[in-house]
Amino acid sequence: MLHESHLSFFRQLLGDAYVLTSPNDLEAYGRDWTRVHTPNPSVAVLPASTADVAAIVKYCNRENLAIVPSGGRTGLAAGAVATNGEVVLSLTRMSKIESVDTIGMTMRVEAGVTTQQAQEAAKEVGLFFPLDLAAKGSCHIGGNIATNAGGVKFIRFGGMREQVLGLEVVLPDGEILDLNSGLRKNNTGYDLRQLFIGSEGTLGIVTRATIRLTAPPRNVQVSVMAVREFADIPKILGVCNRASVQLTAFEFFTREAHEIVLQHALGARSPFAEMSPFYVLLEAEEGPNGAQVMEPLLEEIFGDELITDAVIASSSAQAKELWGLRENITESIAKHGHVRKNDISLAINQLTDFIADLEPIVHAAPKDMQLVIFGHLGDGNLHINYVGPKTQDFAAFQTRARVVELQIFELLGRYKGSISAEHGIGLLKTKDLHFSRSPAEIELMRKIKGLLDPKGLFNPGKIFPG
Numbered sequence: 001m002l003h004e005s006h007l008s009f010f011r012q013l014l015g016d017a018y019v020l021t022s023p024n025d026l027e028a029y030g031r032d033w034t035r036v037h038t039p040n041p042s043v044a045v046l047p048a049s050t051a052d053v054a055a056i057v058k059y060c061n062r063e064n065l066a067i068v069p070s071g072g073r074t075g076l077a078a079g080a081v082a083t084n085g086e087v088v089l090s091l092t093r094m095s096k097i098e099s100v101d102t103i104g105m106t107m108r109v110e111a112g113v114t115t116q117q118a119q120e121a122a123k124e125v126g127l128f129f130p131l132d133l134a135a136k137g138s139c140h141i142g143g144n145i146a147t148n149a150g151g152v153k154f155i156r157f158g159g160m161r162e163q164v165l166g167l168e169v170v171l172p173d174g175e176i177l178d179l180n181s182g183l184r185k186n187n188t189g190y191d192l193r194q195l196f197i198g199s200e201g202t203l204g205i206v207t208r209a210t211i212r213l214t215a216p217p218r219n220v221q222v223s224v225m226a227v228r229e230f231a232d233i234p235k236i237l238g239v240c241n242r243a244s245v246q247l248t249a250f251e252f253f254t255r256e257a258h259e260i261v262l263q264h265a266l267g268a269r270s271p272f273a274e275m276s277p278f279y280v281l282l283e284a285e286e287g288p289n290g291a292q293v294m295e296p297l298l299e300e301i302f303g304d305e306l307i308t309d310a311v312i313a314s315s316s317a318q319a320k321e322l323w324g325l326r327e328n329i330t331e332s333i334a335k336h337g338h339v340r341k342n343d344i345s346l347a348i349n350q351l352t353d354f355i356a357d358l359e360p361i362v363h364a365a366p367k368d369m370q371l372v373i374f375g376h377l378g379d380g381n382l383h384i385n386y387v388g389p390k391t392q393d394f395a396a397f398q399t400r401a402r403v404v405e406l407q408i409f410e411l412l413g414r415y416k417g418s419i420s421a422e423h424g425i426g427l428l429k430t431k432d433l434h435f436s437r438s439p440a441e442i443e444l445m446r447k448i449k450g451l452l453d454p455k456g457l458f459n460p461g462k463i464f465p466g
């Protein structure tokens with residue numbers, strides 16, 4: 001329970017302007033991109049430095065105040081949602097790019113730097129920060145680390161875990177840890193940095209990071225292909241792999257996803273005269289000495305009768321337009337209806353069987369509920385979105401979608417897949433953790449949480465089933 005004395009402490013430390021209590025601010029800072037829970041924090045505090053974060057955390061620890069760490073609030077698992085009078089600690093003011101090392105190819109940033117700012121700063125010095133997702137303009141590097149974000153370039157560069165060389169974190173007792181100092185190689189005992197990546201704000205608050213940069217990919221070429229059968233999509237990936245093409249993205253979406261984008265995204269146009277059941281978006285680097293890779297690749301894929309049509313972007317504007325067909329799916333679906341989201345993953349060689357087994361579940365789903373599927377197919381990551389008409393009661397829609405979701409999670413369990421490939425567990429999937437983690441694993445995770453946060457004050461209710 002927050003008292004006036006607590007607010008006085010925060011105001012003295014940060015200044016009145018950075019201690020937010022108005023209903024509008026509490027509503028905004030108490031939620032992420034999900035709209036399932038009612039936000040109800042007591043206060044949002046906006047520290048300007050690691051020292052501020054440590055002081056707030058020490059104080060909250062002493063006063064037994066729960067904290068919800070908050071980044072760009074684009075999360076899709078209700079990880080940054082505060083429903084229970086918590087203190088929201090937003091990293092939004094800690095947004096400095098502190099240094100760029102063009103020789104070691106690293107960048108040191110504060111946690112509140114957005115993904116796009118990091119990308120742009122790398123570009124300015126002729127380098128490349130590879131994490132890429134449609135929320136890049138808003139999401140923070142700290143949030144990317146806390147969720148171990150995946151994104152559309154995972155197939156080539158990996159996710160956020162692969163980009164983090166060093167981390168500064170504030171522990172639940174206020175201690176500041178500097179982990180791995182930006183080293184590329186370091187085999188001195190346990191790599192504690194890894195524990196905080198993907199921990200969804202339950203173990204520590206990320207305040208700084210040293211991230212890995214790379215040389216920019218050579219000119220990339222973008223193609224969208226129309227595909228008749230899902231089973232042909234992994235085969236297309238196989239052709240790309242055997243041709244030694246350097247893929248930078250291998251995404252897919254269904255006709256339903258495509259139609260929703262055409263309906264809601266400003267200026268979206270289908271590249272083909274006729275609709276197709278499935279589409280693949282392929283991005284690949286040009287070959288050595290500027291060699292075209294896309295045309296010969298498509299010829300082979302056509303020759304194998306794996307696609308019915310294809311278009312190659314002939315300008316960067318057209319490449320952007322084609323990417324829009326994939327990247328605008330999330331926002332378009334949100335405009336289209338009520339949405340419940342899954343982000344599952346399976347071994348790539350099991351995708352076709354899984355989709356075949358999914359068919360009867362899709363057919364048995366309520367007729368007014370669409371199952372819209374898209375995702376990072378090259379990583380075995382499918383986004384299944386349950387979409388219902390907005391005229392329906394939201395709670396009733398969620399209950400009906402949950403019935404179908406449980407059937408899909410049961411099926412996924414048989415494939416030993418994951419119920420969350422990239423968005424995390426947050427508040428949304430705590431009941432489903434057991435589908436992907438054994439009791440022994442969950443128990444060990446609880447012990448680690450108990451060791452670092454014995455009072456359970458960092459992001460309570462997240463990840464673990466109650």
Ligand code: FAD
Binds near residue numbers: 068070139423
């Ligand atoms: P928030 O939503 O603010 O927080 C997410 C979690 O991290 C919460 O548990 C929070 O407590 C914790 N947290 C935040 N900052 C810190 C910190 N500094 N220290 C400790 N914990 C912290 N995700 C993907 O993986 N791949 C995608 O392709 C992708 N595309 C998206 C597209 C759209 C349009 C949208 C809306 C979302 C997408 N996401 C995607 C989800 C989301 O953008 C990512 O999960 C992102 O990494 C969240 O970052 P954030 O700063 O917004 O975090």
Ligand code: MLT
Binds near residue numbers: 134330422
């Ligand atoms: C994506 O791949 O577009 C994101 O993960 C967002 C989503 O699942 O809607």
Ligand code: ZN
Binds near residue numbers: 151343375383
């Ligand atoms: Zn995704």
